[in-house]
Amino acid sequence: MTKQTFSIGELAKTLDITPRSIRFYEEQGLLNPDRQGQNRIYGKKDKVRLKLILRGKRLGFSLAETKTLFDLYDSHQNSRVQLEAMLLMTEQKRQHMLQQLEDIQMLMNELDEVESRCKEELAALTQGKSA
Numbered sequence: 001m002t003k004q005t006f007s008i009g010e011l012a013k014t015l016d017i018t019p020r021s022i023r024f025y026e027e028q029g030l031l032n033p034d035r036q037g038q039n040r041i042y043g044k045k046d047k048v049r050l051k052l053i054l055r056g057k058r059l060g061f062s063l064a065e066t067k068t069l070f071d072l073y074d075s076h077q078n079s080r081v082q083l084e085a086m087l088l089m090t091e092q093k094r095q096h097m098l099q100q101l102e103d104i105q106m107l108m109n110e111l112d113e114v115e116s117r118c119k120e121e122l123a124a125l126t127q128g129k130s131a
Contacts, residue, residue, distance in 0.1 A: 030066065060097070
């Protein structure tokens with residue numbers, strides 16, 4: 001049975017990212033493809049890791065946080081330590097996002113007030129001209 005492999009171009013196209021992004025993740029120590037001369041050969045593990053990197057990015061995790069999880073996974077036979085770390089990171093991310101949501105709501109309320117005052121003053125000016 002042959003091992004499924006991908007070139008950097010194939011992997012980039014499959015995941016809808018640029019080869020440059022893949023090389024960057026490799027430079028950051030998140031991917032470690034095999035090499036044949038100058039060519040990078042990516043396996044199924046690299047594809048899974050790349051999907052996890054992209055998912056973590058969508059969820060707001062930094063590359064350092066993602067690397068921490070990968071390092072935990074690589075160094076521990078069971079996934080308990082990794083899962084505990086992921087739960088902690090998730091809770092921290094959730095708290096941060098809740099704070100951001102609260103901040104956004106406060107800004108929206110302020111914008112509503114400013115908009116309301118502007119409309120009232122504009123209406124008063126408009127009425128004053130026609131009187």
